[in-house]
Amino acid sequence: MKYSFKNDYSEGCHPSILAALMRTNSSQQNGYGLDDYCVEAEKFILQKANAPHSKVHFVSGGTQANLLVISSILRPHESVVSATTGHIFTNEAGAIEATGHKVHGVETIDGKLTPELVQSVIEVHQNKPHQLKQKLVYISNSTEIGTIYKKNELENLSKFCKENGLYLFMDGARLGQALTAESNDLMLEDVAKFTDVFYLGGTKNGALLGEAIVINNPILQEEFGFHIKQKGAMLAKGRILGIQFQELLKEDLYWDLAKHANQQAMKIKQTFKEIGCDLLAETDTNQIFPILENLQIEKLSEQFDFYVWKKIDAQKSAIRIITSWATETEVVERFCQEISKLK
């Protein structure tokens, strides 16, 4: 079987997590996220985020986190602004619209929203009440195309949102990878400070499943549990989410796994550059998008699995390579050797 670089959720979970599940298995605990492990995991997260007044809720996946947060925040006549590359815009089967809310899509160069881009949406929706009231800005970090927000970018966007009565929500399905990227200058503390809500992704960073939603804005904290239950997102054995995040965050495992994924991607990116490949976007997280000739793609896919992402012209396409906490160094070396041969 070919080795897969198709995504960062191909394997199970980090062995420490399985060990923790075993260790705790026979302990009797309260259900629905009221167990000791969830309590502990929340404490670890809030310490790292220096956000003692924030609240943490664990849910099983990213689409679930997105729809929960967004539908709990918005009133019926309020809408959310997203990049057109944003996961909620076209990759969640209409999950947000199914809760009654429009997602305004904005074209971006690099998957990132700016105050100017958000402003451009507001400006063309001034005919109230015939047009919706924008109330929430959704961003992803790292973005769906692997780019990251710099501290001043996030700070400016946050300032703009506050001045315009907008909430700011960060989808952090790959927040570990963003915050450990080489060019990153954001700290978790900044994320907690500049957003109203964000989440720390577990599924794509070593957990079996799970995202940790962190609600910073006290207004948005109220009665969130009802929404979790109503949307079918409340696990009876919430403990399995708590145990995993406790294990990932009690020390630095979460960040180490993300860094590992990034480093493997950077080795591969470097090798593509050495053979003269262009990239669809300049990224330094765990997703890279090299542009190859069709023959090169064919050759490379003999031994490795990956997605052909976007047709560039008759001769060329961009492919997507994703690494993860589980990507083995030995395999990356073998892959780089194959890339070098494409020259």
Added chain:
Amino acid sequence: MKYSFKNDYSEGCHPSILAALMRTNSSQQNGYGLDDYCVEAEKFILQKANAPHSKVHFVSGGTQANLLVISSILRPHESVVSATTGHIFTNEAGAIEATGHKVHGVETIDGKLTPELVQSVIEVHQNKPHQLKQKLVYISNSTEIGTIYKKNELENLSKFCKENGLYLFMDGARLGQALTAESNDLMLEDVAKFTDVFYLGGTKNGALLGEAIVINNPILQEEFGFHIKQKGAMLAKGRILGIQFQELLKEDLYWDLAKHANQQAMKIKQTFKEIGCDLLAETDTNQIFPILENLQIEKLSEQFDFYVWKKIDAQKSAIRIITSWATETEVVERFCQEISKLK
């Protein structure tokens, strides 16, 4: 700490499941339920159900399964009929209504619906189109108060539904316990034959999480995947659901665990009866509802944890005792000794 009889999801999972998670951990698999384990688990379930044309989907919990199935079936003007004790009626934070549909609640004696009870709902909604069109009947087996459907009861209800253009959906969060109860005469095959959709609960029968939705009616099978995604119920690592159900159903583990839970409950029930306790309902699954005097409740709760379920009068209340696959025989013996002392 007191031993808890509060519910059947206090512990982790059966050790075989943890072993299976370990064994499979490093295998690279497709995401979103397209992994080898889900495929295998589906095969096992359909074999046991003798339902080769049914389709299986794994999701993480019961409320999620309920809202997914119901909202995928009903058109906007269609409604669902449930016992007032049914989980969807008042215990899922309005999950069904949040998808746009009314749940008609029917008072029952024993938590079970009959053709007559469903007919009574239809009869008072004849003023179309001012009144809703009933299209789905929701039942639970075992019910929320521990009772079970006999084969002829299910067959009659199924017949009635077919004759009246209604779909029949069985919530099987505790289907294992139902089908292994002493008085049970239903087989899994019957359930598949008499319902349009049902699910096999994992969370309350030895899994970390997971329910296996089985769609028997081909009309309802179409495009179900969209709904799973849209409601945030599609796990990226769907494998963890597949692995668990594979382990539970490849042989008889699923049924053995349920039987164990029932037997422990029956021992406890017998002991309560021996000291002359009445029961709120006569059940032979893993939930029992003995009626005790307040002083007896106080005494019993010194060492054991359980819910006081329903006030009967100033002196007496019914308590709820739930056992599970994890309930230890030794503890049950100790509990029975304490019960005996209450006399």
Added chain:
Amino acid sequence: MKYSFKNDYSEGCHPSILAALMRTNSSQQNGYGLDDYCVEAEKFILQKANAPHSKVHFVSGGTQANLLVISSILRPHESVVSATTGHIFTNEAGAIEATGHKVHGVETIDGKLTPELVQSVIEVHQNKPHQLKQKLVYISNSTEIGTIYKKNELENLSKFCKENGLYLFMDGARLGQALTAESNDLMLEDVAKFTDVFYLGGTKNGALLGEAIVINNPILQEEFGFHIKQKGAMLAKGRILGIQFQELLKEDLYWDLAKHANQQAMKIKQTFKEIGCDLLAETDTNQIFPILENLQIEKLSEQFDFYVWKKIDAQKSAIRIITSWATETEVVERFCQEISKLK
């Protein structure tokens, strides 16, 4: 053709309204309820209600008013309490549930809610967040079975709601008839004072269409226009609602028409009583429910049209007689003569 006592919307509108439509027809006005007539009509209503800080919105019908008000008030996890006879419970094709909210139905003797009845719903929904949060109480005056709220009843219910963080909403599709009933002691001012929102029905009291929603609670006034637009309830020519309510309320036409309807019903009721008929409920508004023998019903329906409302036993049923602003005195006399012959 038989004369119909089937409902209070069988005819067009009061001639004064047609005259007003003619008089204003060629005036150019702003759309969407921003015309001069809506502004004037609002002023008249708020004066009569002695509620200068309330806001008025005109919409075309009762179900529309109900779904707009309720869905604009409730957050996703909040629910509304209604009598099971309440129009929203089973007579609006699931309109409220379609906006995502559960309606808790409470059995009542006379169609009216009391603090005790609302409390009984709250009490059985204490398991948060698994059970919904009740946030709104819906009542109708006059009720769907013709009864009315006395001042102290409304005051007590209002007080209970305030103490329990509940909003109180009065469906006033037949508010005119309620406030002009013989036994009534409520004034419009009281209604404005004791409810958070109510509406004055036009459709059933002389208008072609239209209900005037009056929002008393300032918190609920904000951004209501968005909801009207979103639910398709904002008429481009909002003027036709304004013109009608201006005409009805600039002097006492609204109340005179309602009183006329009540008086005609009372004459009929008196005649039924004189021949010894029982009534399903004791009402003094424009709906009466005499219980007749099947033969009597047959006889009476030779010349007049009405609904057979409820089977009492093999020999008897209750019928429903509704009068309106348009019911002619001469016809009522003829009808009473026929009733007298039934003895």
Added chain:
Amino acid sequence: MKYSFKNDYSEGCHPSILAALMRTNSSQQNGYGLDDYCVEAEKFILQKANAPHSKVHFVSGGTQANLLVISSILRPHESVVSATTGHIFTNEAGAIEATGHKVHGVETIDGKLTPELVQSVIEVHQNKPHQLKQKLVYISNSTEIGTIYKKNELENLSKFCKENGLYLFMDGARLGQALTAESNDLMLEDVAKFTDVFYLGGTKNGALLGEAIVINNPILQEEFGFHIKQKGAMLAKGRILGIQFQELLKEDLYWDLAKHANQQAMKIKQTFKEIGCDLLAETDTNQIFPILENLQIEKLSEQFDFYVWKKIDAQKSAIRIITSWATETEVVERFCQEISKLK
């Protein structure tokens, strides 16, 4: 007061309609659209459309018609494609999304959809079930910018939809104006043949209120009444819609009124052209978008009211002039004189 060219719903209704309301006022009729007038009006419409098997439903406005039709057709995972200028995309306060469905917006040159444009949406949503299933194409005729569909354009789009399992829905808020435009070659019969559903707008063509939804596809006809009731769109006195459409369509009043509106607009357009004005779009219905210098706009607005539609540059903007059935010839002459002075 200035004469307004701001929209086509500034006045009341055509005098014949008022006369008909008077004539029919005291007749007792069934409620909810089951009156004689609705029955007659349906007959007239289906005769003109040569569509004996279609069904007609009358509702009060365009947004209501749009949300009713779309939400009745789509299942939860299905979406609708619209031009970004389409009324449903940003001018209905999220009405479609509020029923749970995404509207895909497509940029167009002239407000019209083509098979190629619809295909472009489908192509980027191939990752099922993570991406929505497009099921409905929404078009307006005339469009929101005054353009119209030619017969072959509609035929091609219809063919494409059929081949791709898509339904085609035409918003006909200004269908009268479209079908009576000089360049038009479509007949009502063609509209009925090439669409699954369309509506004939009354509000913008001489009625007080009302749109006539015509459902041609038998599959979409079933149980539509439930949706009307559930969305609060069913008028108790449905007669007032029937009476109006009966009056408009029993002979050619509907078409005459539309033609009048178009002709007035064409005179104005001609005058703008004569003074050398460019137009934002070339239209021959009742909406025109001349581009004027700011000073010209200022001058013209001294005596006439209209919207400044779109800023072109620092010196120039497009304005929107709308005429209607009620626009007086004498006023248009006066307006044209003023335009001529702008040269």
